[in-house]
Amino acid sequence: MATVQLSxxxxxxxxxxxxxxxxxxxxxxxxxxxxxxxxxxxxxxxGLVVRAATVVAPKYTTLKPLADRVLVKIKSSEEETxxxxxxPTTAQSKPQGGEVVAVxxxxxIGDNKVDVSIQVGAQVVYSKYAGTEVELNxxxxxxxxxxxxIGILETDDVKDMKPLNDCVLIKVAEAEDKTPGxxxxxxxxxxxxxxxxxxxVGPGPLDEEGKRSSLSVSAGSTVMYSKxxxxxxxxxxxxxxxxxxxxxxxxxxx
Numbered sequence: 001m002a003t004v005q006l007s008x009x010x011x012x013x014x015x016x017x018x019x020x021x022x023x024x025x026x027x028x029x030x031x032x033x034x035x036x037x038x039x040x041x042x043x044x045x046x047g048l049v050v051r052a053a054t055v056v057a058p059k060y061t062t063l064k065p066l067a068d069r070v071l072v073k074i075k076s077s078e079e080e081t082x083x084x085x086x087x088p089t090t091a092q093s094k095p096q097g098g099e100v101v102a103v104x105x106x107x108x109i110g111d112n113k114v115d116v117s118i119q120v121g122a123q124v125v126y127s128k129y130a131g132t133e134v135e136l137n138x139x140x141x142x143x144x145x146x147x148x149x150i151g152i153l154e155t156d157d158v159k160d161m162k163p164l165n166d167c168v169l170i171k172v173a174e175a176e177d178k179t180p181g182x183x184x185x186x187x188x189x190x191x192x193x194x195x196x197x198x199x200x201v202g203p204g205p206l207d208e209e210g211k212r213s214s215l216s217v218s219a220g221s222t223v224m225y226s227k228x229x230x231x232x233x234x235x236x237x238x239x240x241x242x243x244x245x246x247x248x249x250x251x252x253x254x
Contacts, residue, residue, distance in 0.1 A: 063136055064102060068116055068146045071102040072124060073139055097125045112210035116146050123153040128231055150243045158233040158241050163202040170196035172240040194227045215246045222253040
């Protein structure tokens with residue numbers, strides 16, 4: 001879990017008292033050591049750490065999600081590249097998957113009680129910036145809503161992902177290697193495609209009565225989608241995939 005180290009330096013306010021606006025410039029010079037004969041004071045507040053996650057006190061050993069929330073144990077970030085080079089914390093990709101360790105009792109929609117459809121033990125993939133991170137029993141977890149889980153991984157390959165709710169799994173079309181005039185394009189010059197083939201679709205969103213309404217697209221359809229939507233993944237064969245909401249689909253191509 002990433003931490004942010006904060007530190008500060010003490011300053012003598014008396015040395016700049018009564019200087020008015022000019023005192024700000026003097027403080028700036030002082031802080032950089034540009035004022036002759038003045039040395040910045042030793043750091044104060046050493047060891048003050050701000051953590052990105054909520055830390056649950058050791059006396060609490062379990063966490064029970066409420067309503068349609070799910071507790072997911074996060075997979076650890078990749079600490080090495082495929083070539084074995086160690087990555088700094090800032091360069092490690094934020095994981096988007098983990099194991100479900102607890103689920104809520106469900107929610108009520110209209111007059112119907114709707115249970116959480118995800119089972120404990122399932123390997124899931126969730127939206128990149130969803131949920132609240134929690135450190136529990138020395139492990140990183142995420143508390144998020146069921147709707148923030150975009151799919152269930154039944155194998156280690158993303159192509160076998162089972163989308164949930166109104167999510168759609170798409171295999172992204174290959175980028176064009178040449179211009180219409182026949183010029184070869186470099187990797188950086190290739191336009192990011194926003195067209196692909198639907199591999200799988202979710203069961204659909206819940207309506208006002210708590211029933212599923214089916215999506216308007218099906219597996220095998222070629223679709224156009226919003227260019228900057230969804231979550232991108234790379235399959236075991238090197239192909240690119242994207243999971244997005246059905247509402248981000250713009251058209252069916254034929």
